[in-house]
Amino acid sequence: MGRYFIKRVLGTIPLMLVVSFIIFMFIHMIPGDPARLMAGKDATPQEIQATRVAWGLDKPLIFQYGSYMDRLFHGNLGTSTETGQSVASMLTSRFQPTLTLSAVALLWSLFVGVLIGVYSAVKRSRWQDYLGMLIAISGISVPTFWLGLVLIQLFSVQLGWLPTGGLSSIWGYILPGFCLGTPIMAIMARFSRSSLLENMKEDYIRTARSKGLKESLVVLRHAFRNSLIEVVTVGGLQVGGLLAGSVIIEQVFTIPGLGRQLVEAISFRDYSVIMAELLLFSFEFVMINLIVDLLYGVLNPKIRYNH
Amino acid sequence: MIKRRKLVALLSLALVTSMIFSACGSGSQAGSASGQSKAGSTVAASGEAKSKDNDLVIAMSESVLTLDPANMTSTTTISANRTLYESLLTFDKDMKIQPLLAKSYDVSKDGKTYTFHLQTGVKFTDGTDFNADAVKANIERAMNEKNNLKVRKYFAEVKEIKCPDASTVQVILSKPYSTFLNKMTNFGIISPKAIQGGANLNNTADGTGPYKLKEWVQGDHLIVVRNDSYWGKKPTVNSLTFKVVPESGARIAMLQTGEADMIYPMPSDQIKAVDGTKNIKVESVPSNIVFYATINMSKKPFNDVRVRQAMNYVINKDAFIKVVFGGYGNHATSPMASTTQYYSKQNEYSYNVQKAKELLKEAGYPNGFSTSIWSDNTSDSQRGMQFINQELAQVGIKVDVQPMESATLNAKINEATSAADSKIQMWYCNWSPSSGDADGALRALFYSKSIPPTNANTSYYSNAKLDSFLDQGLVESDPSKLTSIYAQAQKTIWDDAPWLFLGQPVVQYGIKSYVSNVYMLADGSINCAQAALAH
Numbered sequence: 144m145g146r147y148f149i150k151r152v153l154g155t156i157p158l159m160l161v162v163s164f165i166i167f168m169f170i171h172m173i174p175g176d177p178a179r180l181m182a183g184k185d186a187t188p189q190e191i192q193a194t195r196v197a198w199g200l201d202k203p204l205i206f207q208y209g210s211y212m213d214r215l216f217h218g219n220l221g222t223s224t225e226t227g228q229s230v231a232s233m234l235t236s237r238f239q240p241t242l243t244l245s246a247v248a249l250l251w252s253l254f255v256g257v258l259i260g261v262y263s264a265v266k267r268s269r270w271q272d273y274l275g276m277l278i279a280i281s282g283i284s285v286p287t288f289w290l291g292l293v294l295i296q297l298f299s300v301q302l303g304w305l306p307t308g309g310l311s312s313i314w315g316y317i318l319p320g321f322c323l324g325t326p327i328m329a330i331m332a333r334f335s336r337s338s339l340l341e342n343m344k345e346d347y348i349r350t351a352r353s354k355g356l357k358e359s360l361v362v363l364r365h366a367f368r369n370s371l372i373e374v375v376t377v378g379g380l381q382v383g384g385l386l387a388g389s390v391i392i393e394q395v396f397t398i399p400g401l402g403r404q405l406v407e408a409i410s411f412r413d414y415s416v417i418m419a420e421l422l423l424f425s426f427e428f429v430m431i432n433l434i435v436d437l438l439y440g441v442l443n444p445k446i447r448y449n450h
Numbered sequence: 451m452i453k454r455r456k457l458v459a460l461l462s463l464a465l466v467t468s469m470i471f472s473a474c475g476s477g478s479q480a481g482s483a484s485g486q487s488k489a490g491s492t493v494a495a496s497g498e499a500k501s502k503d504n505d506l507v508i509a510m511s512e513s514v515l516t517l518d519p520a521n522m523t524s525t526t527t528i529s530a531n532r533t534l535y536e537s538l539l540t541f542d543k544d545m546k547i548q549p550l551l552a553k554s555y556d557v558s559k560d561g562k563t564y565t566f567h568l569q570t571g572v573k574f575t576d577g578t579d580f581n582a583d584a585v586k587a588n589i590e591r592a593m594n595e596k597n598n599l600k601v602r603k604y605f606a607e608v609k610e611i612k613c614p615d616a617s618t619v620q621v622i623l624s625k626p627y628s629t630f631l632n633k634m635t636n637f638g639i640i641s642p643k644a645i646q647g648g649a650n651l652n653n654t655a656d657g658t659g660p661y662k663l664k665e666w667v668q669g670d671h672l673i674v675v676r677n678d679s680y681w682g683k684k685p686t687v688n689s690l691t692f693k694v695v696p697e698s699g700a701r702i703a704m705l706q707t708g709e710a711d712m713i714y715p716m717p718s719d720q721i722k723a724v725d726g727t728k729n730i731k732v733e734s735v736p737s738n739i740v741f742y743a744t745i746n747m748s749k750k751p752f753n754d755v756r757v758r759q760a761m762n763y764v765i766n767k768d769a770f771i772k773v774v775f776g777g778y779g780n781h782a783t784s785p786m787a788s789t790t791q792y793y794s795k796q797n798e799y800s801y802n803v804q805k806a807k808e809l810l811k812e813a814g815y816p817n818g819f820s821t822s823i824w825s826d827n828t829s830d831s832q833r834g835m836q837f838i839n840q841e842l843a844q845v846g847i848k849v850d851v852q853p854m855e856s857a858t859l860n861a862k863i864n865e866a867t868s869a870a871d872s873k874i875q876m877w878y879c880n881w882s883p884s885s886g887d888a889d890g891a892l893r894a895l896f897y898s899k900s901i902p903p904t905n906a907n908t909s910y911y912s913n914a915k916l917d918s919f920l921d922q923g924l925v926e927s928d929p930s931k932l933t934s935i936y937a938q939a940q941k942t943i944w945d946d947a948p949w950l951f952l953g954q955p956v957v958q959y960g961i962k963s964y965v966s967n968v969y970m971l972a973d974g975s976i977n978c979a980q981a982a983l984a985h
Contacts, residue, residue, distance in 0.1 A: 175857030307703040397695045399670040
C-alpha cells in the first residue's frame with residue numbers, strides 16, 4: 144500500500160505538467176487583450192503596446208509558457224495584472240474563507256445526507272421514505288441564489304439573528320454553510336439510498352437475516368459498509384467541487400473566496416491569477432481522488448493495489 | 451398505494467406553492483414589517499435616528515484596485531483615494547473647481563503658465579512637509595515614462611516646473627491646454643519621502659487627507675481612520691470602511707440591518723420598497739454619464755444622415771428611461787451630459803414615428819432594413835438593446851441583438867484597424883468623462899482619429915469641422931470663447947446624429963438618515979471628507 148501511495152504521488156507530477164500546459168494554452172486562446180484591459184479605456188495604442196511589452200505578452204505563446212513554468216518551479220506564481228499584487232498572496236488570503244466554509248458545509252451535509260438516504264432506504268416506500276426524498280429533491284431543485292437571498296431577508300433583516308454576510312463572526316458561517324451544503328445533502332441522500340437499496344437485494348443480506356441478526360446490524364454492518372465505497376466516491380467529487388469555491392454563494396453572502404476571485408480574474412483576463420487558481424483546483428481534485436482510492440483499500444480489504 | 455401517491459403529490463404542490471408565495475411575500479413582508487418599525491422610530495422621544503457606533507460603513511459593488519492616486523481607473527478607487535490623498539484643486543457639489551491644497555491659482559494670459567499658491571502648515575501623514583518641492587516631485591514622477599502611470603498624459607505639454615518659493619509652484623506648458631485645471635482635481639499629492647523611499651505606492655498611503663490608512667484586505671474591505679493632524683476641518687467619524695458587496699440584494703439587506711450606513715449602487719427597482727423605511731433615504735444626483743448607441747456611418751444605410759435621424763425620431767426617450775433606468779433619469783439633450791462643463795442644450799429628436807417613416811422613405815428605405823447591435827452581457831445592457839430593437843421595429847428595422855462578454859466585445863471592436871475592416875453596426879454603451887471636462891466627453895468618441903483601436907469612436911465619425919473645434923477648444927483659455935466653441939461642436943455632432951441619443955441616468959445611493967456630510971458627485975465618486983454620524 145505504501146508503494147502504491149508513493150507511485151500515485153509521483154504520478155501526479157507528469158499529470159500536473161500536462162494539465163498546466165492545456166490550461167495555459169486554453170486561457171490564452173480566449174479572445175480579449177489583457178494589455179488593453181490593463182491600460183484602461185483612455186489608453187493610446189502606444190501605451191497599450193508598452194503595457195504588452197512590459198508584461199511579456201508580445202512573446203510567442205510557447206515562450207510565455209516556458210517563462211511561466213520556470214517562475215513556477217522557483218516558487219513564483221507571478222503578479223496580478225489587475226491589482227499588481229503577488230498572486231501567491233492573493234490566493235492564500237482567499238483560500239482560507241473558501242476552505243473553512245467548505246468544511247462547514249461538508250460537515251453537516253455529508254452526514255445529514257447519508258443519514259436521510261439510509262433511513263429512507265430502510266423505511267422504503269413508507270412515509271419516511273417519501274419525506275426524505277422530497278427533502279432531497281427540494282435540495283437539488285431550489286436555486287441556491289434564491290435560497291440565500293430569502294434566508295438573508297428572513298434571518299438577518301426580519302429577525303436580526305444572523306449577519307447578512309461576511310465571515311467576521313462565527314454566526315456568519317451558518318447561512319452560507321447551509322446554502323452550500325443543501326445540494327450536497329440532497330445528492331448524498333438520493334445516492335446513498337439507491338446504493339443501499341441495491342445492496343440490500345444481495346444474497347448475503349438474506350443470509351445475514353436468516354442467521355437471525357438484528358436488522359440494524361444487517362443494514363449498517365453489512366449492507367451499508369458495502370455502499371460506502373460508492374458513497375465515498377460521490378462524496379469525494381462534492382468535496383472537489385466545493386474547494387473550487389462557489390461563486391454564487393460567495394457573491395450573495397459577500398465572502399472573499401476563490402470562486403469570486405476566479406470570475407473577476409477571467410473578466411480582466413488576469414492570466415496569472417486564472418492559471419494559479421485552475422492549477423490549484425486541478426491539484427485538489429487529483430489529491431482527493433488519491434485519498435478516495437486509498438480509502439477504498441481501508442473500506443474493502445479485498446481491494447489492494449499491490450502487484 | 452394510491453393514497454400515498456396522492457399524499458406525495460399534495461405535499462409537493464404545497465411545497466412549491468409555499469415557495470412561490472414566500473418569494474413574492476418576502477418583498478411585501480419587508481414592506482409591512484418595516485412599516486411597523488418606521489412607526490416605532492418616529493414615536494421615539496427625539497425623533498432622530500442614531501447610529502450604534504461612530505464608524506461609517508459604505509458598501510459598494512466594486513473593490514478598490516490600488517492606493518496609488520496617480521494610477522486610478524475606477525470611481526470606487528477614486529472615492530477611497532480621496533479620503534487619503536488630496537489634489538491641488540477639487541470639485542464641489544455643483545462640479546465647480548474649488549481650491550484645496552492650492553489656496554489660489556493664476557493662469558497667464560497666453561494660457562501657458564499656471565501658478566499655484568499652496569496652503570501652508572500642511573504635513574503628510576509621515577511627517578514630511580507639504581510644499582512646492584513636494585508638488586514638483588509628484589509631477590516629475592508622473593512624467594517619468596518608466597513609471598507608466600495613467601496620469602502621465604495630464605502633463606504631456608509640461609515644459610518646466612519652477613518653485614520660486616516654498617509655497618508657490620509654477621507649471622509652464624509648451625502650448626495652452628484648457629483642461630489642465632480639471633486634471634489638477636484628479637492628481638493626489640503623495641509624500642515625496644514615500645516616493646523617494648521606494649515604498650510600494652499601490653498599497654501604502656502617505657497623503658495629506660482627512661483620513662489615514664488603517665487596513666486594506668484587497669477585494670474585501672478598506673478601513674481608514676480619522677487623521678487627527680489634518681490641516682483642515684476634520685471629519686467627526688472615527689473610521690470609514692469601504693466594504694465590497696457585489697450582490698445588490700445583500701447590499702440592501704446590509705442597509706436595512708444597519709451593517710452598512712450607505713450603499714452604492716442602489717438598484718432602481720428596489721427604491722420604492724426601501725426608501726423611507728428603517729431610517730433609509732435614497733438620494734439622487736444627476737450624473738455625468740450619457741447612454742447612447744453608436745451607428746457605424748461607414749456602412750450602408752447608415753451613411754445617410756436621414757436614416758440616422760429617422761432612427762433617433764423613432765426612439766421614445768421617456769419609455770427608455772422607464773425601461774432601462776427604472777423611471778429615474780433624463781433625456782439626453784446633447785452628446786454630453788448636462789453636468790459637463792460647457793454643456794449646451796440641443797433640439798431634441800422628439801418621439802415621432804411618422805416623421806421617422808417619412809425620412810426613411812426619402813432615403814430610400816420605406817420598409818426598413820436589417821442590422822445588428824452589440825453590447826456586454828449584463829442584464830441592464832440586454833434590456834437596453836431589446837428596447838432599441840422594439841422601437842426600431844416600428845419602422846421595419848430588424849435588429850439582431852448580440853450581447854457579449856466584455857473583454858470579447860472589446861477584442862471584436864478593436865480588431866478592426868480601419869472603417870473598411872469594421873464589422874460593428876451599432877454599439878450600445880455609456881460614457882462619462884473621467885475629469886469632468888468637455889474635451890474628455892467628446893474627443894475619444896467623435897474625433898476623426900479616435901476610431902478603434904485608438905479609441906471609442908465606433909461611429910467612425912469623421913468631420914473636419916468638429917476636429918478643428920476640438921483642437922481649438924484644447925488651446926483656448928478664455929471661458930466665453932470656450933463656451934461658444936464647444937456649443938458649436940455639440941450642435942455639429944447633434945445634427946449629424948452619429949448616435950442614437952438616449953438618456954442620462956441619475957446617480958442613486960441609499961444612506962441612513964443619521965449620516966451627514968457624505969454625498970456623491972455626478973461622476974459616481976463619493977465625498978466623505980467631513981463625514982459625521984449622529985450616535
